[in-house]
Amino acid sequence: MSDSLDLGAPPAPPAGAQPYRVLARKYRPQSFDALIGQDAMVQTLANAIKRDRIAHAFLLTGVRGVGKTSTARLIAKALNCIGPDGQGGATIAPCGVCEPCRAIAEGRHIDVIEMDAASHTGIDDIREIIEASRYAAVSARYKIYIIDEVHMLSKAAFNGLLKTLEEPPAHVKFLFATTEVNKVPVTVLSRCQRFDLRRIPAELLAKHFAHVVAAEGAEAEPEALALIARAAEGSARDGLSILDQAIAHADMAGGGVRADAVRDMLGLSDRNAVRDLLALILAGDAPGALAAIRRQYDLGVDPLGVIRALMEAVHGITQVKVGAPDDPAQPVEERAAYRDWAGTLSFPALHRLWQLFLKGHEEVARAALPIETAEMAILRAIHASTLPDPADLARRLAQGGPLPAVTAAAPPPAAPAPATPPAPADRVPGEFAGVLALLDEIGKLDLLVRLKRGASLVSYKPGEIVLSGNRPLSTDTLGDLAAVLREATGKPWQISMADLPGAPTVFEAEQDVVQARHDAARAHPVVDAAFQAFPDAELIEPKPAKRSIT
Known part of the structure; x- marks a missing residue:
């Protein structure tokens, strides 16, 4: 539009200004000495290089941020380093100054090809690698293919890679990295030298972060670095990303990285x-x-x-x-x-x-x-936390002593209440059958049915009932019984369960009586003749004169 405001060209950045690089990229290890927490793998690689026993394919696996891709690049540098004088060979300590080392570190070496398998999953992508691997390296000792997240390759891509992976040209090395090694076919795993990169211990991460903070000219409390190291869960990249955020937060608030600020930033509980x-x-x-x-x-x-x-x-x-x-x-x-x-x-x-x-x-x-x-x-x-110790229960059982079984007592009233007047002596049952009769008398029929069907008596005395745990009752039933008996008799009752055999339940005893009566009836000649004539006949109990609660 003709009347639009002309803002002019954007301001040019200051001369010599470099774009900001996040800490995770800025402090990516450039040598095996800077690779923290992976000493066993570094020692194995060092011995292999010294003895000229370098595998043709490596598989690097581990959780995110432990250094899989960085290690792959370091291996590429170690195999292609020519030293400051241009006469060196493969070494576990690449110089970092020769052209191959600098080109690989900057990601521009023509013979070190990095591929993200997440975006190149098909057989066509692998076919390009197979075709290109036939030709010798342009300027390096080895042509190296670094395939990140290799588990994302399709089944056809894996199958197409197998033959070349098993017998590659002498000038080709494959470096695979993955966070999900279980998704890599066994046929591929068997053709690679596998390195499992460990989670980096929190104390090593905290020391590493302290060096980074010093190099950045910032300050941080040791506890703050420890919190960041724990939150990183063994990942250097995750930890450096959190540290980057914490330093920025500290700069805005003034002062160094404090533990309380890190807790607030991460939402951690104090x-x-x-x-x-x-x-x-x-x-x-x-x-x-x-x-x-x-x-x-x-x-x-x-x-x-x-x-x-x-x-x-x-x-x-x-x-x-x-x-x-x-x-x-x-x-x-x-x-x-x-x-x-x-x-x-x-x-x-x-x-x-x-x-x-x-x-x-x-x-x-x-x-x-x-x-x-x-x-x-x-x-x-x-x-x-208030339950009995299982070890104590087992020990008492082994010693034959009484078990501190679950006790259900009536809960105390919510508010003070007048004392219950003492009940007559004949109101307190002298035996367990009297308890059942009392429940029937006061109309607690549901509780009575539960006890008759499930209560296996171990011992009884007024005020204390022990039932067998072999026929467990719910805690609600025990509590209900204790509360009802306390109200009916005016005294506290303790109802417990023990891991001991008990008597048959009332229902089982009644069933035994019925079965005995049926057996006696079947033994009578007249009844037996009736069953011979009518094999599908059944004996039926006469209806009781009064209601039955069983």
Whole structure:
């Protein structure tokens, strides 16, 4: 348009200005010495080069960001380095100054071809590689093909590559990288020398990040670097990306990279808050624990992260209890708290907490209401902390002693109530049959049916009933019985279950009586003759004169 505003040409960048490079690219290792956490692989490659036993194909596998592609480029440099004087041979310590080293580092060497299998998946792409591999390298010692994410190749592409991969020309080397080695056909794996790159330990990542921070002229708290290293989960690239963000955040806020800022940036739960929450759980303080996790949620912490942090705490306590070495990246106060808990918590208790939090983590991860699900998981852990120790139960059973079985007593009233007047002595049943008769008398028919069908008596005395665990009843049934008997008799009752054989249930006893009566009837000559004449006949009990509750 003629009347549009002419803004002119965009301003030119300052002379000599370089575009910003993210830390993950800027500090990509340029030598095997700078490749952290992969010492075993470097030693194997060094020995192979020294002995001239270099494989024709390498497969590099590992999680994201551990250095697979960087290692492939380093191998390409090591095989093609000619030294500063141009007379050198293959070496585990490439010079980095010769033309092949510089060209490979800059990604412009004509004989080092990198291909992303995610965007070149078909047989046509592999056919181009097969055709080109017949020709010698233009300027390098070896023609090297680096195929990233090789598991993305199609089945036809893999099959087309097999023959060349098994018997390649002497001047060709293949370097494959993948995060999902299980998707690579076995026929390909068997033709490659495989290196599994390890996750980089958190302490090594933290040291590496400290060097990067110093090189960038920034400052960072050791705890902040430890948090970033843990969040990276063994990936140098992920950690450097987080560090890049943290440095930018610190520059905006003023000052260095602080631990509290990293927690806020990553949405991590404060470790002090996690320890406080775990202490409330172990103390059985349900209201306090719920309030603590709600405070974390209000601060923006993901409920799944809280449960995961609790799992890490339980794992850390268990590690201390078994005598594992201290984690150098662990704060001193956290180490002291773990030692205290390790001295008071048994292994069964720790294992039980781990299982409870693990189940809670699975539930929160797929829940429609994450915070509510996390609260229920914490309440479940609090409730489980009051249960008897399974090891103690097994020990008592082996020794033949009484078992501290699950006890169901009537809950105390919510508000003070006047004392129940003492019941007459004949109101307290002297035997278990009297309990059933009392339930029938006061109209608790549903509870009576449950007991007659499921209660296998071990022992009885007024105020205490022990039932067999071989015929388990629900906790609700035990609690209902304790509450009803307390109200009816005016005294507390203890209803428990023991892992011992008990008497037949009332229903089973009644069935035995009916069966005995049927057997006696069938033995009568007249009845037997009737069954001979009518084989499909059945004996039917006469209807009772009054209602039956069985």
